[in-house]
Amino acid sequence: MTQTTLSFLKGHGTENDFVIVPDPDNAVELPASAVAKLCDRRAGIGADGVLHVVRSAAHPEAAHLADEAEWFMDYRNSDGSIAEMCGNGVRVFARYLQYAGHVEPGDLAVATRGGVKRVHLDKRGDVTVSMGRAELPEGEVTVSVGSRSWLARNVNMGNPHAVAFVESLDDAGNLFTAPPFSPASAYPTGVNVEFVVDRGPRHVAMRVHERGSGETRSCGTGACAVAVAAIRRDGADPAATGEPVSYTVDLPGGTLVITEHPDGQIDMTGPAVIVAAGEFDEAWLTETAFG
Numbered sequence: 449m450t451q452t453t454l455s456f457l458k459g460h461g462t463e464n465d466f467v468i469v470p471d472p473d474n475a476v477e478l479p480a481s482a483v484a485k486l487c488d489r490r491a492g493i494g495a496d497g498v499l500h501v502v503r504s505a506a507h508p509e510a511a512h513l514a515d516e517a518e519w520f521m522d523y524r525n526s527d528g529s530i531a532e533m534c535g536n537g538v539r540v541f542a543r544y545l546q547y548a549g550h551v552e553p554g555d556l557a558v559a560t561r562g563g564v565k566r567v568h569l570d571k572r573g574d575v576t577v578s579m580g581r582a583e584l585p586e587g588e589v590t591v592s593v594g595s596r597s598w599l600a601r602n603v604n605m606g607n608p609h610a611v612a613f614v615e616s617l618d619d620a621g622n623l624f625t626a627p628p629f630s631p632a633s634a635y636p637t638g639v640n641v642e643f644v645v646d647r648g649p650r651h652v653a654m655r656v657h658e659r660g661s662g663e664t665r666s667c668g669t670g671a672c673a674v675a676v677a678a679i680r681r682d683g684a685d686p687a688a689t690g691e692p693v694s695y696t697v698d699l700p701g702g703t704l705v706i707t708e709h710p711d712g713q714i715d716m717t718g719p720a721v722i723v724a725a726g727e728f729d730e731a732w733l734t735e736t737a738f739g
Contacts, residue, residue: 453727457544458493461536461575461720463665463701467495467546468722474506480528482733487526493728496664497534498524499541510559517557517564519545525660531561532669535668537691539575539720542567547722562606575720579605579669581712582676585634592628593621595680600629600641601677605714607659608639609673613681617645619653623663642670644678652678654697665701672714675706686710 454476457468467486469476478500483538504510510520521541523534538558545551546569553569566578575701583604591612596619600610614620620643621627627641638659647653654674656667666716675695680686683691686708688721694707704718 452730454730454733455725455727456493457542457547457722457726458495458724459499459540459667459720459722460701461539461668462704462718464534464536464538464667465495465665466497466499466540467493468499468501468540469615470501470544470548472501472503474502476500478522478524480524483524483528483555485733486728496526496658497531497537497575498526498659499544500539501541501544504559509561513559513564516583517559519550520559523560523721524661525658527660529660531607531660532563533565533669534561534664534720535579535605535670535672535716536576536666538565538567538577539668539716539718540722542569542575542577543720543722544626545700560606571723572718573719576702576715576717577668579672579714579716582673582708582714584676584680587631588635589632590630592630593619601673601680602634603673603676603735605669605672605676607669608635608637608696609642609670610635610639611642611644611674611677613644613646613677615645617643617653617655619643620657621655623655625662626657626659640667640670642667644674644739647696650678650682650684650694651696651698655700668704668716668718671697671699671704672706672716679708687712 504520505514514667568576585602598612600612656670
């Protein structure tokens with residue numbers, strides 16, 4: 449019997465880590481159970497999610513974007529669920545494309561379920577992603593930990609976020625399970641919840657429960673949502689002032705710089721690192737996925 453192996457890589461962006469599965473022709477099946485096993489930190493490779501690297505033209509969800517972006521980031525959460533976007537994931541995805549020789553440092557476009565993202569690969573190592581504009585749905589939202597509740601800002605970055613400013617990051621509890629929120633109608637498919645404290649002028653720190661993954665070391669779209677919420681809270685909306693504004697956001701896994709421009713476009717800058725490459729047995733994946 450011939451053993452078939454599949455290549456993978458491991459990378460992280462501010463310690464938000466990913467299994468990268470190169471699959472230009474979209475030939476690898478990744479059911480939710482297989483993704484969950486790949487991401488298992490004891491029985492698998494271990495990661496917060498999977499970056500399935502596919503040419504846009506080869507994927508039915510991205511074929512219409514092929515003229516804008518050659519590559520599609522088919523992103524999966526660690527439980528196997530599909531997500532619209534992952535900001536740290538886009539940076540690591542772009543770094544992989546450079547690592548594999550598909551692109552050179554400079555500008556490129558990456559297709560995601562949250563739209564086409566513009567990326568700049570800095571020769572010094574940082575990656576900047578144009579994350580698009582934030583949407584700020586109306587209506588009050590609350591999030592809870594135990595018996596305590598906080599008002600939260602509803603921010604959509606292509607995926608949903610609830611941003612709560614608290615006195616201490618310990619207020620977030622263990623974040624193993626999703627913090628309850630209300631009203632339920634605000635987030636019909638669940639939400640990423642950020643707890644935020646101030647560190648200084650235009651400088652905040654956060655912890656996050658990512659929908660489908662639990663607490664992660666970093667969340668790029670979450671950092672953008674936090675910066676947008678802080679900018680509005682602090683009365684520094686670039687659309688009103690006419691000047692771009694940058695916030696430094698500390699996460700457990702590192703630091704990101706988020707800049708919002710007067711036209712609403714948001715840039716996220718931070719590191720992205722490929723740390724390992726290897727192979728896994730396709731039969732193992734099938735057995736662990738379905739056995």
